[in-house]
Amino acid sequence: MESKLRIFSGSSNPKLVGQICRTLGVEPGQVTLSRFKSGEIYVHYEESIRNSDVFIVQSLSHPINELFVELLVMIDAAKRASARTVNIIMPYYGYARQERKSAPREPISAKLLADVLTTAGASRVVTIDLHAPAIQGFFNIPVDHLTALDLMTDYLKSKDIRNPVVVSPDAGRASMAEKLASGLDSPFAIMIKKRTAHNESSITHVIGDVEGHTPIIIEDLIDTGSTIINVVEALKERGAEDSFVCATHGLFSGDALERLDHPNIREVVTTDSIALPEIHASRFKVLSVAPMLAQATQFIMEGGSIAALFKDRGI
Numbered sequence: 001m002e003s004k005l006r007i008f009s010g011s012s013n014p015k016l017v018g019q020i021c022r023t024l025g026v027e028p029g030q031v032t033l034s035r036f037k038s039g040e041i042y043v044h045y046e047e048s049i050r051n052s053d054v055f056i057v058q059s060l061s062h063p064i065n066e067l068f069v070e071l072l073v074m075i076d077a078a079k080r081a082s083a084r085t086v087n088i089i090m091p092y093y094g095y096a097r098q099e100r101k102s103a104p105r106e107p108i109s110a111k112l113l114a115d116v117l118t119t120a121g122a123s124r125v126v127t128i129d130l131h132a133p134a135i136q137g138f139f140n141i142p143v144d145h146l147t148a149l150d151l152m153t154d155y156l157k158s159k160d161i162r163n164p165v166v167v168s169p170d171a172g173r174a175s176m177a178e179k180l181a182s183g184l185d186s187p188f189a190i191m192i193k194k195r196t197a198h199n200e201s202s203i204t205h206v207i208g209d210v211e212g213h214t215p216i217i218i219e220d221l222i223d224t225g226s227t228i229i230n231v232v233e234a235l236k237e238r239g240a241e242d243s244f245v246c247a248t249h250g251l252f253s254g255d256a257l258e259r260l261d262h263p264n265i266r267e268v269v270t271t272d273s274i275a276l277p278e279i280h281a282s283r284f285k286v287l288s289v290a291p292m293l294a295q296a297t298q299f300i301m302e303g304g305s306i307a308a309l310f311k312d313r314g315i
Contacts, residue, residue, distance in 0.1 A: 004051065004052045004053050004084070005024075005026060005052070005053055005055070005297070005301055006029045006047075006049050006052045006053070006054050006055065006083075007020065007021055007024075007026060007028055007029055007055045007057065007297070008028070008029040008031045008045070008054065008055070008056050008057070008074065008078075009028060009029075009031070009056075009057050009058075010033070010056060010057060010058030010067060010070055010071055010074060011033055011058075011067060011070060012057075012058050012059045012060070012061055012067050012274075012275060013057065013058075013059050013061075013091070013272070013273075013274065013275040014028075015272070015275060016057065016059075016091070016272050016273075016275070016288075016289070016290055016293075017057045019272075019288060019290035020057065020089075020290045020293050020294045020297070023290055023291055023294035024294045024297065024298065029045070029047060029049075029054075030045070030046035030047050031043065031044065031045050031046060031074070032044040032046060033070065033074075041066075041069055041070050041073045042073075043070070043073045043074050043077045044077070045077060045078065045081055048081075049078060049081050049082070049083045050081065050082040050083070051082065051083075051084045052083055052084060053083070053084055053085045053087065053300075053301060054078045054083040054084075054085065054086050054087065055087045055088075055089055055297060056071065056074050056075065056078070056086065056087070056088055056089065057089040057090075057091075057293075058070070058071045058074070058088070058089075058090060059090060059091045059092040059094075059273055059274050059275075060090060060092055060093060060094025060095070060113075061092055061094070061251060061274040061275070062251070062253065064094045064095070067094075068094065068113070071088070071090075071117075072116065072117075072120045075088070075117070075120040075121050075122055076120055076121065078121070079120075079121040085123040085124065086121055086122055086123050087122070087123055087124045087125075087126065087300065088117065088122045088124065088125045088126065089126045089127075089293055089297070090125060090126065090127045091127065091128045091249075091271075091273035091274070091289060091293070092127075092128070092221070092249045092251075092273050092274050093110070093113070093125075093127045093130055093131075093135065094113070095109040095110050095112075095113050096110050096130055096131035096132060096135060097110075097131050098110055099111070099131065099132040099134065099135055099138075100132075110132070110135050110138060111135075111138045114135070114138035114139045115138075117139075118139060118140060118141055122141060123141060123142075124141055124142045124143070124144070124300070125139060125141065125142075125143045125144070126143075126144045126146065126293065126296055126297075126300075127143065127144070127145060127146065128145075128146045128147065128148055128248055128249075128271075128273055128289060128292075128293075129146075129147050129148055129149075129176075129220045129221075129248040129249065130145060130220070131220050131221065132172075133145060144296055144300070144306050146289075146292060146293070146296060146306070146309065146310075147248075147310060148248040148271050148273075148287070148289055148292070149176065149179055149180060149183070149310075150183075150310055150311050151271065151287050151289070151292070152180065152218070152246050152248075152269060152287070153180060153183035153184060153311075155269060155285070155287055156180075156184060156216060156244070156246070156269070157183075157184065159244075159267075161184075161214050161216065161244065162214055162241075163212065163213050163214055163241075164184060164186040164213065164214050164215075164216050165181075165186060165187050165188060165189055165208065165209070165210055165213035165214070165215055165216070165240075166178075166180045166181040166184065166186055166187070166188040166189070166215075166216045166218060167188065167189050167190075167191065167208075167210070167215045167216065167217045167218070167231065167235065167243075168188065168189070168190045168191065168218065169191050169193065169217060169218075169219055169227060169228070169231045170190075170191060170192070170193050171190060171192070173218060173219060173220065174190055176218055176220070177190070177218050180216070180218050180246075183311070184216070186216075187208065187209065187213075188208065189206060189207060189208025189209070189210050189215075190206075190207045190208060191205070191206055191207075191231055191234065192205040192206070192207065193227070193230070193231075206234065206235070206238055210235055210238050210239065210240040211238060211239035211240065212239060212240070212241070213240055213241065214240070214241045214242070214243070214244070214266075215232075215235045215240050215241070215243040215244070216243070216244045216246060217231055217232070217235075217243055217244065217245045217246065218246050218247075219245075219246070219247040219248075220247065220248055220249060221247055221248065221249035221250075221251055222245070222247040222249070222250055222251060222252065222256065222260070222268075222270070223251045223252075223253050223256065224253050224254055224256050224259070225252070225256035225257075225259040225260045226259070228245055228260065229259060229260070229262060231243075232245070232262060232264050232265055233264065236264050242263075242264050242265065242266045243264060243265055243266065244265075244266055244267050244269065245260070245265055245267070245268045245269065246268075246269045246270070247268075247269075247270050248270065248271050248273060249270070249271070249273050249274055250268075250270035250271075250273075250274055250276055250286075251274060252276070257277070257280050257281070257284075260281075260283075260284075261281040261283060265283060266283065267283050267284075267285055268283055268284045268285070269285045269287065270284070270285070270286055270287070271286065271287050271288065271289045272286055272287070272288050272289060272290070273289055292309060295309055296309065
């Protein structure tokens, strides 16, 4: 690997950074991250990064605002230390659910994040399964949009699930559900839901046959888990078997982990894009995105097509 590569971890997920570095055969970069008594963030790179290609790994999970400002300070410190490029590996892009105005006088916060990252000095962003793929267009720098879909598909194939049906919890996930259904050679269904407030919704219709099938519910993220539970219970009422729940990003806010330890959920499959508590129920399965991120880093450094990472070259 090119000696000018330096990979640094923010506070969000150092374990993932360690796995990425082991895959690439490099040592994690040494950086001090601390806080003044006032709460201000201090960053100091403990090694020279002059003319280096710096990769900073930071998922915007809880506490999102704290982690975002930390990332900005890390970018600024790297630029002022004469890094050649500052590449941001952001497995989970926070504020992605605020990608458009759905009511008057609302912000488009996903665009604001893109503007601030670019202004701070980011050269490139690498992310996984954006809530809205159009967010790539908010940037005027390269954005490599990866997906965990192949990872999920291979794992689900290994489970040899009887009579599966892939279920999209809403119309927005239909494309992802269709791709997963194609990979599993199974039918798919779509739920129609009515959103009453943030993190609250109710299921009104199910399009597709689910009776007697084992549902595989596919989402980009799980936050409080309330929507997923509504979907699982609605499917059960319509004669479906217990469900598998799949989501790239496990935010698991509040008591979501306890809520998802549900008798009608066979397994919750997620990735380590966000650091998860060590103690959770046995029904939770965590797949690692570290090999994919390591390969993407290698392609960025040495040249190559990111699309080669995926079976569906249209991603």
